[in-house]
Amino acid sequence: MKYKLVFLSFLFLACLSCKEQGDTKVLYLAHTLPQTHPVHKGILKFQEVLEKKSEGKLVIKVFPDGMLGSEREVLELLQIGSVAITKVSAATLSNFVPEYHVLGIPYLFRSKEHQFEVMEGPIGKSILEKGEKFWLRGLCYYDAGSRSFYTSKKAIRTPEDLKGLKIRVMNNQMAINMVNAMGGSATPMAYGELYTAIQQGVVDGAENNPPSFVSSNHHEVAKYYTLDQHSSVPDVLIIGTKFWETLSEEERVWVQESADESAQAEKVYWNESVEESMNIAKEFGVEIITPDKSLFAEKTESVLEEFLKEHPEMTELVRKIKGN
Structure with a gap:
């Protein structure tokens, strides 16, 4: 990580020098996703729109595939100003901004339409702004789909x-509580170990969205995919406030408008990726099950109750989202 900090600090200084010598500002954007991912395609749209809006005055250089570190490492680079922008899961951001925890509550949203009405409205925008005191300003949300169960035995x-x-679940208390509340045995495990763990029977299954299910090749070892869609944790496009403060008012408008346009394009890329992933899974003999989601939702009511007991300050936010 030290060499990354030195390298990125050099790039940041080079960026400032470029700013002084000409009209172009370079924004370094790092993320952990592969270049085939729909969110990466959304980021490329952001890059394209921003360069066009600014007439080449703002240029984004993208570092995908975790080239500059994990989500948390890149967030730290944003905080010190070495990187301008990143994409991270709202689950990761909840370590900084507690309000992001709420977006992971099982069955919080009634539908995909309800989810984006909330996130693209005043409620979602207020959450994006809460990261500023941690030097992390939210620009927009990207669709990261809904997580569902897949299993190998039945x-x-x-x-x-x-x-x-x-x-298998992420090392996240809400995810652990959710699976246990439904009757399963939640097993936190590193994602990179999961394929072999399913193959060898160390775990019986996991939960994730369709593009991740297929891109990780888990469809080769888990032949049952149940679309219970228990949680819909979005990705978030974040700009470091240290870089944001170097932008003029006009440049800030360009950045925000470009982010908003890219978010709408990313939804289309995501839906296309889901359709493609489901077709691939079926070709590999995966049985796709569409259950009665209300049965699963009923079992997770205790997860919300426990969360609000531990975080009573979030009660009003949850109420607003449910009533939106």
């Missing part, structure tokens, strides 16, 4: 089918 049609199954 199909999950009701929550009762989860009983006795070890389900």
Whole structure:
């Protein structure tokens, strides 16, 4: 990580020098996703629109594939001003801004339409702004789909089918509580270990969105995919306030408008990726199950109750989202 900090500090200084010598400002954008990912395509749209709006005065250089570190490492680079922009999961941001925890509550949103009405409205924008005191300003949300269960031994049609199954989850208390509440045995594990763990029976399954299910090749070892869609945690495009403060008012408008346009384009890329991923999974013999989601939602009511007991200050925010 030290060499990355030195390297990025050099790039940042080079960027400032370029600013003094000409009209172009270079914004370094780093993220951990592969270049085939729909969110990366959304970022390329951001890059394209911003350069066009600014007539070449603002140029983005993208570092994908985790070239500059993990999500948390890149957030730290934003905080010190070595990188201008990144994309991270709202789950990662919840370590800095507690309000992002709320977006991971199971079945918080009634539909995809409801989710984006909330996130693109006053509620979502207020959450984006809360990161500023941590030097992390939110620009927009990217669709990261809905997480669903996939298993190797048997199909999950009701929550009762989860009983006795070890389900890999992120090392996140809400995800752990959710799986346990449904009757499964939540098993935190590094994502890179999951393919082999399913293959060898160390765990019986996991939960993720369709593009991740296929891009990680988990469809080769898990032949049942249940679209219970228990959580819809978005990705967030973040700009470091240290870089934001170097921009003029006009440049800030260009950046924000370009981010908003890219978010709308990314939704289309995401839907195309989901369709493609589902077709690939079916070709590999994966059984796609569409269950009664209300059965799963009922089992997770205790997760919300426990969360609000621990975070009573979030009660009003949850109320507003549900009533939106």
